[in-house]
Amino acid sequence: MATGHTDPQRRERILAATLDLIAEEGIARVSHRRIAQRAGVPLGSMTYHFSGIEQLLREAFGRFTDHIVAVFDEHLGAAADRDQAREAVADLVHELSEDSQRDLVLTQELYTLAARRPAYRELTHEWMRRSRVHLEKHFDPDTARQLDALIEGLTLHRALAREPHGRALTLEAIARVTATERRAPQGSGTP
C-alpha cells in the first residue's frame, strides 16, 4: 500500500493480534508470519514496527497487564468499605476464572515468562503492587498480601478444576483470611 504516512493503527493491530495468537495457540507457536497474517499486515511491517520478536512480546504483555490492572481497579476501586471490598474480590475471582479463558491463558503465559526472565517479572511486580494498593485501603498490609495470594490461587484453581467451586466458597475463604479478630494464639504480630 505505502500510504506515505505513519499509521498508528497498524501497530496496535499487531499488538492485539499477538495477544490473540498467544492466547489461542501459545507462545511456542508465535511467529512473525502468523502474527502478520492474523493482523492483516504484510510480513515486512513486523520488522518495520518492532525491532524483533522479543520487543514485540514485551510490549504486548505490557498492554495485557494494563488491561488486567484496569480490571482490578474497576472492581476494587469502587469498594467503599471492608465488606464491599470482600464482595469485589469475590467478583474479581469469578470474573477472571469464568468469563474469559483468554485472560487466564495470557496470565499463565506471562507468569511462565516471569518465572524465568526478570524483564517480564517487572510487569508482574507492578501488577501485584497495584492490586495491593487497592487492598491496603481496606486491610492491613500483611492481610492484603495474604489476600492477594489467595485471589491468585482461587482464580487459578477455579479455572482449572474439573468442578469449579461456587461463590460461597470463594467468599468464605476471603472472609477467613480477612477476619481481623486477632486473638493471637501463635503470636504473629501485625497492626
Added chain:
Amino acid sequence: MATGHTDPQRRERILAATLDLIAEEGIARVSHRRIAQRAGVPLGSMTYHFSGIEQLLREAFGRFTDHIVAVFDEHLGAAADRDQAREAVADLVHELSEDSQRDLVLTQELYTLAARRPAYRELTHEWMRRSRVHLEKHFDPDTARQLDALIEGLTLHRALAREPHGRALTLEAIARVTATERRAPQGSGTP
C-alpha cells in the same frame, strides 16, 4: 551404537532432558534436536522412542507431576495432627517457592498448557485430587479446597515477589483459612 537390545535408560534420559530444557529455556525453545543434544542421544532416537513431540511432552509432564505429587505426599503424609499439617503446608510452600526455580517454572509451563489443552488438564486434576486427599485427612472438604488454592497462590506470589514474604506470614494465612471451625471449636483430628 546399535546395541541390539532395548535400552530403557535412553528413554529416561530423553524425558529428563526434556524437562531440563523446558525449565531452562521454555516450551517455545523445545525441539527434537536440542533435547537430543542435551540428552546425549542421536537425533534419530527421538522419533524412534517417541511418536512425536506431543507425546514426548505429555509423558515428560507426567513424570513431573509424579515428582510434585511425591513432594506433596512426603510433606503432608507425615503430619499426624492438624497443627503438624499446618506446618507441613508452610514447609511445602517455602520449599516450592524457594528451593528450586526448576519446579516453579515447570509448574507454570504445565498450567499454561492445562489452561488450553484438556489432555494436560487431566494431569493437574490428578495433582489437585491427590493434594486434597491429604488435606482432607485434617480439614473438612471446603477448608481443604480453600487451603489448596491458598497454597497455590502463596507459592506463586512468594516465588515472583520482589521481596518474598517470610514464613510467619505464610503460617498466619494458613492458620486463618484453617482456623474457623464451622461447627465446633478447634479440637479433634479428622473431620
Added chain:
DNA sequence: CCGGAGAGCGTACGAACGTACACTCCGGCG
C-alpha cells in the same frame, strides 16, 4: 559358525522460520 531379525541410528527433504534490504509510492516543498 552363521544368518536372520530387529533395535537403533545417520541423513536427507520440504516446510517454516527471523531478518535484512532494495524497492515503491505519496505528500509536500520549491
Added chain:
DNA sequence: CGCCGGAGTGTACGTTCGTACGCTCTCCGG
C-alpha cells in the same frame, strides 16, 4: 509541475525445524 525524502513493503537468504526411511550392527537360535 517536478522531484525528493521517508513511510511502508515484497522478497530472498541462510538457518533450523520435524519427520521419514534405508542402513548398520548385535545377539541368538540353529
